[in-house]
Amino acid sequence: MMRALVRSLLLIGSLLAFAGCEVTSLPDAAVPGEDAGSPDAGMADAGPPDASTDAGTDAGIDAGYVVPNIVIGRSLFWNDAGLLDDASTVSFAKIMGVAADDGHGGALLAQWFHRFNTTPHSERALPAQFIDAVLVAQGADPTQWDLSVLPFKVTGIHNRIDLAKLSPGGHCGELRVSVSSTDVTLQPFHALFLFRQPLEADDVEPGSGRVTCVGTARRWAELSSLDETAAMAQLRVLLARGLTHQRFLMMETVEFTLAPWEWRQWLPAADGGVENPPLFQQLDVERINRASPMRDDFLEWVDQNAAQLDARQVEFPERFRVQSVRVNQGVPRVPLNVPANPSFPMLRQKLEIVGCAACHTTDAEFVQTRTDRSVSAFYEKELAARALHLARFARGEAPGAPFGPLQMNPVLPP
Numbered sequence: 001m002m003r004a005l006v007r008s009l010l011l012i013g014s015l016l017a018f019a020g021c022e023v024t025s026l027p028d029a030a031v032p033g034e035d036a037g038s039p040d041a042g043m044a045d046a047g048p049p050d051a052s053t054d055a056g057t058d059a060g061i062d063a064g065y066v067v068p069n070i071v072i073g074r075s076l077f078w079n080d081a082g083l084l085d086d087a088s089t090v091s092f093a094k095i096m097g098v099a100a101d102d103g104h105g106g107a108l109l110a111q112w113f114h115r116f117n118t119t120p121h122s123e124r125a126l127p128a129q130f131i132d133a134v135l136v137a138q139g140a141d142p143t144q145w146d147l148s149v150l151p152f153k154v155t156g157i158h159n160r161i162d163l164a165k166l167s168p169g170g171h172c173g174e175l176r177v178s179v180s181s182t183d184v185t186l187q188p189f190h191a192l193f194l195f196r197q198p199l200e201a202d203d204v205e206p207g208s209g210r211v212t213c214v215g216t217a218r219r220w221a222e223l224s225s226l227d228e229t230a231a232m233a234q235l236r237v238l239l240a241r242g243l244t245h246q247r248f249l250m251m252e253t254v255e256f257t258l259a260p261w262e263w264r265q266w267l268p269a270a271d272g273g274v275e276n277p278p279l280f281q282q283l284d285v286e287r288i289n290r291a292s293p294m295r296d297d298f299l300e301w302v303d304q305n306a307a308q309l310d311a312r313q314v315e316f317p318e319r320f321r322v323q324s325v326r327v328n329q330g331v332p333r334v335p336l337n338v339p340a341n342p343s344f345p346m347l348r349q350k351l352e353i354v355g356c357a358a359c360h361t362t363d364a365e366f367v368q369t370r371t372d373r374s375v376s377a378f379y380e381k382e383l384a385a386r387a388l389h390l391a392r393f394a395r396g397e398a399p400g401a402p403f404g405p406l407q408m409n410p411v412l413p414p
């Protein structure tokens with residue numbers, strides 16, 4: 001299975017390599033369809049198609065830089081056991097220690113897992129019970145626990161430069177580590193640790209101050225041009241710089257420890273633990289669907305922003321979002337109830353696909369990176385789009401991206 005995945009990633013890689021050579025005929029195809037509304041979407045057309053001539057003028061660094069053919073398994077997504085099972089580079093224990101204020105992570109783990117059971121909108125006992133069993137096995141003081149013996153495995157490292165915010169004071173997206181429980185009871189349980197990729201000096205054009213993320217993009221792209229040994233060594237350098245406490249943003253979870261499936265985010269809180277904020281870009285479908293002043297407010301907001309929402313360019317205000325979203329297995333997800341808009345026939349689906357629940361269930365089976373480190377159909381296509389996107393960043397094109405899927409014609413919810 002692993003080998004099949006690696007092979008298919010290599011295949012995508014070589015297709016992209018081909019795309020890289022044929023850049024004159026393909027770059028616009030690489031831009032997601034919904035990109036049109038983005039203020040910088042047109043920039044791809046402005047730059048000359050030959051990477052070797054545009055770098056100097058567009059990026060302002062390394063004149064003559066040639067973007068290597070992006071290999072997904074080198075520059076965007078890592079799922080090989082040699083890396084993920086090497087505790088000196090990454091492990092559940094290490095990531096918990098990095099995430100926690102105390103550098104250890106035991107206390108954070110205890111607080112986090114108990115929090116699953118104490119949020120009024122959702123109470124899930126299993127993570128808390130898991131912690132109670134660790135207490136019995138390892139003692140009452142979580143700061144003394146050996147987290148390395150706990151049943152979790154790292155399932156992937158994900159380069160999310162596509163999430164870059166290309167405005168002054170912006171950033172170059174995220175680096176993410178996914179983890180899965182291998183416990184017999186705490187199942188299925190998947191967590192994602194998000195780390196910011198901050199702007200570095202060479203991500204901003206000197207003089208104009210235009211944010212391009214070209215420096216960060218080239219550091220990732222470069223891994224595709226190195227031989228295996230050199231690439232792995234350089235990757236470890238980038239990971240050591242990237243996976244730090246200072247850059248840690250939050251955790252996300254998708255789990256089925258109790259029916260139905262549930263998605264949540266977990267933000268570091270003042271007390272050293274984590275809190276469960278309203279989910280990014282996830283509408284509170286249940287509440288919006290019921291007649292209320294809030295529903296009226298929502299429909300008016302959708303009406304006013306329909307074109308931008310259809311282009312997936314709008315960040316949803318907190319008042320329309322929900323702290324946890326659930327989907328029953330084997331039962332169709334309840335659709336968002338918005339009146340048909342003849343100008344934007346797929347508006348409802350566009351509002352849904354940017355959220356956790358629809359994106360994880362439309363072209364995926366709840367999980368994107370599985371416990372065996374294989375990936376969903378959705379993620380496979382997403383990686384191909386991210387490779388083209390990374391090449392554009394590395395050429396200095398500063399490509400825009402919509403919220404939600406980057407791939408050109410994502411499967412939309414029914």
Ligand code: HEC
Nearest residue numbers: 190192252253254263264354355356359367368369404405
């Ligand atoms: C555009 C589609 C999309 C949306 C929207 C989305 N995800 Fe994901 N999710 C992914 C992909 C793809 C991955 C693989 C890692 C990556 O690409 O960042 C992933 C990975 C994860 C993982 C790690 C386990 C797994 O399934 O691979 C968790 C946990 C997760 N997402 C939670 C969330 C939560 C919570 C939200 C809503 C706030 C959310 N996701 C929104 C596509 C999406």
